[in-house]
Amino acid sequence: MVRYNRRQVLAAGAGVLAVAALGVAPARAANDSAEMIAKFTGGKAPVEGKVKLDLPEIAENGNTVPMTVSVESPMTEQSYVSEVLVIGDGNPRAGMATFHFSPLSGVAEANTRVRLAATQNITAIAKMNDGSFYTVSKQVKVTIGGCGG
Amino acid sequence: MATAVKPRIKLDKKEAKAGEIVEVKALVSHIMETGQRKDAQGQTIPRKILNKFTCTVAGKQVFAAEFEPAVSANPYIQFKFKATESGPVVLTWHDDDGSTIVGEDSIKVT
Numbered sequence: 230m231v232r233y234n235r236r237q238v239l240a241a242g243a244g245v246l247a248v249a250a251l252g253v254a255p256a257r258a259a260n261d262s263a264e265m266i267a268k269f270t271g272g273k274a275p276v277e278g279k280v281k282l283d284l285p286e287i288a289e290n291g292n293t294v295p296m297t298v299s300v301e302s303p304m305t306e307q308s309y310v311s312e313v314l315v316i317g318d319g320n321p322r323a324g325m326a327t328f329h330f331s332p333l334s335g336v337a338e339a340n341t342r343v344r345l346a347a348t349q350n351i352t353a354i355a356k357m358n359d360g361s362f363y364t365v366s367k368q369v370k371v372t373i374g375g376c377g378g
Numbered sequence: 379m380a381t382a383v384k385p386r387i388k389l390d391k392k393e394a395k396a397g398e399i400v401e402v403k404a405l406v407s408h409i410m411e412t413g414q415r416k417d418a419q420g421q422t423i424p425r426k427i428l429n430k431f432t433c434t435v436a437g438k439q440v441f442a443a444e445f446e447p448a449v450s451a452n453p454y455i456q457f458k459f460k461a462t463e464s465g466p467v468v469l470t471w472h473d474d475d476g477s478t479i480v481g482e483d484s485i486k487v488t
Binding site: 292293294297304317320321322324325326327328329330331332333334335336338339340341342343344345 | 399400412414435438439440441442443444445446447448449450451453454455456457458459460462
């Protein structure tokens with residue numbers, strides 16, 4: 230008959246607890262999303278609103294996902310959008326595109342196609358000429374990842 | 379510097395009244411190599427993308443963009459500008475290697 234002494238049982242228990250603690254950690258490894266946002270806004274917190282992200286709920290092909298970003302703004306010399314940063318929290322690197330606007334743009338709107346490695350949140354942050362920041366986020370479910378890796 | 383690659387550019391109008399919004403769509407052929415892929419030998423294929431795009435109308439910048447490897451191959455861009463003066467509409471893409479791809483159209487403002 231094998232008898233485990235108290236010490237062995239406790240050691241095994243501690244091992245199980247340590248593994249369980251690791252398992253509780255977030256499934257998705259963070260990329261440089263937070264740093265990119267902080268760098269763009271200079272640490273300022275963006276306000277939710279004014280920005281709109283048009284993206285499919287489900288992207289059939291992660292290699293080419295159409296994305297339109299638009300920002301409500303009169304686009305006059307007094308009030309206009311100067312830059313919009315678009316990032317994704319599930320790609321190897323968060324940066325996707327930065328759009329530069331001016332009153333000559335007429336409308337703060339741009340469309341392109343992006344690669345998404347996996348289901349993730351896309352975030353757009355708009356910088357206004359008065360130094361304020363606005364933001365919106367949208368989740369895109371990706372069935373076939375598009376980083377070719 | 380002209381290259382063999384010719385971008386496809388489409389303006390939604392060739393003539394506009396001052397203040398009207400003109401929409402531009404452009405497509406250029408480019409692999410947009412991300413730097414994430416590995417070749418058959420397991421070596422990482424180096425990044426090579428178009429990292430910057432600008433559009434000027436009559437010499438003034440109306441829109442610009444910076445692209446990261448997350449932008450798809452054969453990058454497509456759609457944007458708008460306000461018609462103010464007649465002139466050439468010049469679209470320029472900058473490659474990581476320093477070369478540029480240039481395409482041109484024109485707008486007449488009445």
